[in-house]
Amino acid sequence: MAFHPSFTELPTDLPVTLILADTSAAAAWAREDDSVLTEQERNYAREFGAEAAATWSAGRVVLRHVLGSHLGQDPATIEIRLDSAGKPRHDDCEFSVSRSRRLVLVAVAEDPVGLDIEAVPDRDVALEAMQMLHASERAELEALPDDEVAAGFVRVWARTEAFLKALSTGLARDPGLDYIGAGTRPQSPHPDVDIHDLEAGIPAGHCAAVAFNR
Ligand SMILES: CC(C)(COP(=O)(O)OP(=O)(O)OC[C@H]1O[C@@H](n2cnc3c(N)ncnc32)[C@H](O)[C@@H]1OP(=O)(O)O)[C@@H](O)C(=O)NCCC(=O)NCCS
Known part of the structure; x- marks a missing residue:
């Protein structure tokens, strides 16, 4: 499957796909274009200050694009729910996401994964x-x-x-x-x-x- 060209797939021998997006560089568009987010996600982001909202939204935009490519689905229609412990989940794949400053790293795997x-x-x-x-x-x-x-x-x-x-x-x-x-x-x-x-x-x-x- 082809991921967004501004993302980098990291080499690994582990049973996981690792996608890195630098939203201060090639993936800066993810901070500008939040068209794939749901209304609920936009409302959630509005509760933060402007910088934190842009960072959270960019992470969710990257996640939606990664899952969209992985599942062969429109990123805007991916159903992300929270499990009882607050972990975001999708019914058809296991994933985890982490942000550090403007970097976003996403893992997609067969088994429940943490990143x-x-x-x-x-x-x-x-x-x-x-x-x-x-x-x-x-x-x-x-x-x-x-x-x-x-x-x-x-x-x-x-x-x-x-x-x-x-x-x-x-x-x-x-x-x-x-x-x-x-x-x-x-x-x-x-x-x-x-x-x-x-x-x-x-x-x-x-x-x-x-x-x-x-
Ligand atoms: C989830 C948590 C580990 C985040 O760590 P962080 O280093 O600040 O942030 P990261 O960018 O690495 O990870 C954030 C992502 O973790 C994921 N996440 C959230 N809760 C999670 C959970 N219970 N299990 C697994 N992943 C979780 C989400 O995908 C989140 O991204 P999102 O906000 O875009 O959905 C931490 O904030 C947490 O456990 N929060 C819930 C419990 C809590 O608030 N306890 C009191 C804190 S002292």
Whole structure:
């Protein structure tokens, strides 16, 4: 299937299609043309300030175009519903979406999937945010050299959010409950879920991870 030419399909050996859209560059049109959004989606976006509304809308526009290409359907007619935990779903495919600044990353897979992309934050922000992680993860991050803490934190955070999005709970489940680890490979705390770091095609200064709930 052909995705919109302004989107990039990322190479991966995992059972997932990964589509990256940069809405500050080639996919800037997604911030201008919200014609595929439903009235309900436009009303939802209006509840945010202008910048946040444009960012949310652009993410939903990209998602609709990706699902439209995947399902061979008009992006405007795709039925996206929220499940009981608040995860957006479609009856005919599994997907997950994540935004970081003006980047939008979408995963489409056979199994329920969770995806996260994050920009590496300042060290101070990382030191504060890592208090939300599992105590053993905090200890691993505290043992890192100072200049590696922010990147180390965001890698664990992306793994954690991908995991929680694959479970469908999102941050309604405390991100400090499960140990996934700051090591070279994520360790899944759940027998049905596998978690993977994403590297290929992820822009510099960002970390991304995907998880499958099989
Ligand atoms: C979903 C959540 C993990 C988002 O993380 P984030 O890094 O801020 O944002 P991302 O761009 O990576 O992800 C946002 C997308 O996650 C998806 N999402 C939302 N709830 C989800 C859930 N329960 N499970 C899986 N995915 C979910 C949506 O597709 C959302 O995009 P949309 O708003 O365009 O529909 C987080 O905000 C959350 O869990 N919220 C609901 C629970 C909550 O608010 N708890 C209190 C917060 S402390």
